[in-house]
Amino acid sequence: MIFLGYAYRFVSNFVFLALVYFSLNFLDKYPQRAVVAVLVLVYAAMHAASALRSFYFFQRIERLEIEARRLAKVAAEGPSTAAAAAASRKQIVAEVSGLRHAGEIKAYIDLLFLALVILLCIAKIVTN
DSSP: OHHHHHHHHHHHHHHHHHHHHHHHHHOOSHHHHHHHHHHHHHHHHHHHHHHHHHHHHHHHHHHHHHHHHHHHHHHHTSOHHHHHHHHHHHHHHHHHHHHHHHHHHHHHHHHHHHHHHHHHHHHHHHOO
16 A cells, blocks of 8 residues: 555656646747746646655654654563553554654656756746
8 A cells, every 4th residue: 555655646747747848838929828837847747845844844753653662662571560651652652653753755757857956947947
């Protein structure tokens, strides 16, 4: 399911890149092409800022994972009910860690395609 999520993110970003490419190539007049390129640049910049902000969020989640692992080790040394709770916490931490990693990979995919879109828009603005 994780790989399906990666594939969906890749395909949707590729479709967006193709849409931008074809829309900029079909416009004959430079002012129209420049306006569309600037609007796409604004959208891409906002989306890139959001993706970069998510890395800050993922960093905070990683800190929480480390703290939860430390607490699970302390709780595992106690009585048997605490050991069962610690095992449950370890499983939850492992799942959260996997989801965080998948989110980071998806953010990297987004940033890759947004960088390509930005380069394409700048090239269309600069060239006549």
